[in-house]
Amino acid sequence: MKRFKILALLMGAVVAGSFSANAQKIGTVDVQGLVSALPEVQQVQADLEKYQKDSVGARFEQLSKEYAEKDSTYKNPKTVKSVKDLLEKDLADLSMTLNNWQQIGTQAIQSKQQQLLAPLYKKIMDAVNVVAKEKGYTYLFHPDAFLIDPPDADDLTLVVAKKLGINIPNPNAPAGTAKPAASAPVKK
Numbered sequence: 001m002k003r004f005k006i007l008a009l010l011m012g013a014v015v016a017g018s019f020s021a022n023a024q025k026i027g028t029v030d031v032q033g034l035v036s037a038l039p040e041v042q043q044v045q046a047d048l049e050k051y052q053k054d055s056v057g058a059r060f061e062q063l064s065k066e067y068a069e070k071d072s073t074y075k076n077p078k079t080v081k082s083v084k085d086l087l088e089k090d091l092a093d094l095s096m097t098l099n100n101w102q103q104i105g106t107q108a109i110q111s112k113q114q115q116l117l118a119p120l121y122k123k124i125m126d127a128v129n130v131v132a133k134e135k136g137y138t139y140l141f142h143p144d145a146f147l148i149d150p151p152d153a154d155d156l157t158l159v160v161a162k163k164l165g166i167n168i169p170n171p172n173a174p175a176g177t178a179k180p181a182a183s184a185p186v187k188k
Contacts, residue, residue, distance in 0.1 A: 024138035025138055025139075026137070026140075026141070026150075026154065027132070027135075027139070027150070027155065027156050028142065028143040028145075028146070028154060028156065028157070029128055029140050029142070029143075029156045030142065030143055030155075030157045031121070031124055031125070031128065031142065032142075033157060034124045034157065034164070034168070035117065035120050035121060037168040038124075039166070041117075044116045048112060051112050055108070055112075056105045056108050060101055063094060063098055063101070064098065066094060067095065070090055071091060074087040074091060124164070127163045128140060128160050130163065131159050131160050131163055137154075137156070140156065
């Protein structure tokens with residue numbers, strides 16, 4: 001029994017030692033906030049609005065016009081029955097597309113937004129990875145992922161912003177005293 005206790009104590013010491021030797025640093029970074037602070041995001045927003053107007057909106061107008069023309073032909077008393085039969089199916093398909101257009105348009109816009117934002121997220125994630133490696137962090141999470149507020153020292157958002165040369169207000173500063181990150185040129 002005494003041997004078992006000694007063996008258990010030794011095992012406990014080994015396990016505790018391995019945890020302390022491999023201590024893992026956990027921090028936070030607000031990736032969305034960093035993306036929003038990039039100057040390039042304004043161009044992405046402008047491109048997205050142009051896409052919404054020129055592509056999604058233009059396609060809706062084209063489908064509406066096509067529906068109106070086919071409907072007019074369908075309702076014309078001079079249109080023969082065989083043409084009306086073809087138009088009836090086309091009108092049903094167009095009607096369903098137009099009725100579902102909000103969902104279709106929203107999906108198209110979201111897809112375009114993801115496409116336009118992908119390079120910005122890559123830029124941020126590259127900087128996050130560099131900072132995490134420099135600071136010795138093993139895991140980084142979004143600040144909202146924690147049930148309790150993590151220590152301010154473990155928030156790497158401002159460090160990453162500085163690395164990217166962008167200014168964001170310090171979220172931990174008291175109201176009215178926000179200090180922007182220094183805008184140093186990015187070293188590559």
